[in-house]
Amino acid sequence: MKTDLPDAADVRAAAARIAGVAVRTPLLEFPALNARTGGRVFVKPEVLQRTGSFKFRGACNRLSQLSSAEAPGGIVAWSSGNHAQGVAAAAALRGLAACIVMPSDAPQLKVARTRGFGAEIVFYDRLKENREEIGRGLAAARGAIIVPPYDDPDIIAGQGTAALEIAEDASRLGVGLDAVLVPAGGGGLAAGTALAIGALLPDAKVYCVEPAQFDDHAQSLASGARIENPSGGHSICDALMAPLPGEVTFAINGPRLAGGLSVTDGEVEAAMRFAFEEMKLVVEPGGAVALAALLSGKHDARGAAVAIILSGGNVDAALFSRVLSAG
Structure with a gap:
């Protein structure tokens, strides 16, 4: 394993390496989502990825x-x-x-x-x-x-291929993205996204999105140093409960991300329902946080072109049924 920080060239190399094995997921646009947010929202559904997530x-x-x-x-x-x-x-x-x-x-x-x-x-x-x-x-x-979940240069580069595809597909559509919103647990997907978007769409701002009780990235970005969440917190977003940004990921994210957003469990559940009812996609709680940030107004998309990553769709049937029935 390399010990230096990855860069955009490593993301491109990873894309070549996994081509034909990982799924190149589409970049989708939904009229209902555009109408709700007042902007053009492009959705990267990694729920369709092999194993049901970007991982x-x-x-x-x-x-x-x-x-x-x-x-x-x-x-x-x-x-x-x-x-x-x-x-x-x-x-x-x-x-x-x-x-x-x-x-x-x-x-x-x-x-x-x-x-x-x-x-x-x-x-x-x-x-x-x-x-x-x-x-x-x-x-x-x-x-x-x-093989750690995020603090690894090769893992980060691999996760960044999702954003590389976003940038390539947006360019083919003639769309200049204003922002990209990405879920954050340990920060590997955010770091890979920051590298890919920074190289191909340097005018687009990248934001990470976290559960409200696990907003260590937002706090760390604001302070300039890694801050750990207090123990004992809980969130419906089981995939995003890392207590501290990764050392490698924060070295990348610190100077590159435009900021961090956080959403409540209620906002996440509303986003899961919207994805199912209006987009016909099954999204797990952690995978829905970027969508929740848009729907809740935590990020204002009015008049802008924004891409979001739905990072995973692995949700237990009982939980998903409860979320849908609560709407």
Whole structure:
């Protein structure tokens, strides 16, 4: 693994590396969303990506450069579910064993899908245990390679391919984007987006969007240093509950992002309903935060051209049914 920060050239290299394996998701426009926001909104539905989230991009880029000889003990990763599935699927394609450290309260759909790709799962208590310590211990005992969820140059470059496609497709449409909104947990997707958009659409501003109780990026961007969320918080957005921006990701995001936005669980649920009813898309809570920022007015899109990433669609049926019925 490289230890220096990735750049736009690394994102382009990742795009070439994963072409034909990862799905090139479309850039969509919905009249109902434009009417609601007063602008032109372009939607990148990574819910249609392999494994149901953008996470497959980074995992595919990282593992495609790894041979079984380099990882005799396989792969170890930690994740609440989407990185878990991405790594498990990419490892299966490479013929590598995968062990994923997952929180005991992870959505059952994500647990089942991760197992379905052949990965071993080790559960932990997210309130009492440290997943990274558990993962590093497993890797050391097994002679395995660690594939972290965001603080890795190859992971970041792979995630950035989604934004590279946004920029390319917007240019083909003759649209100059004013802003790009992207969900943020550890910041890998935001960092890859900042690199790709900064190189191809330098006039577009990139904003990260987080759950209200997990707005560590917004606080960190405002202060200029990484700030950790207090423990004990909870959000419906299980995929975005990282307590602190990554060291590598914040080194990229700090000087490049235009700011951070936050949305409440209620605003997220309203966005999930809108996506289902008006866009015919199933979006998980963490994947809906950028849409929630637009619909709630946290970002004003009136008269502007804005792209958003719907980062994942892996939501348990019971939760999704409750959200839809609450509208």
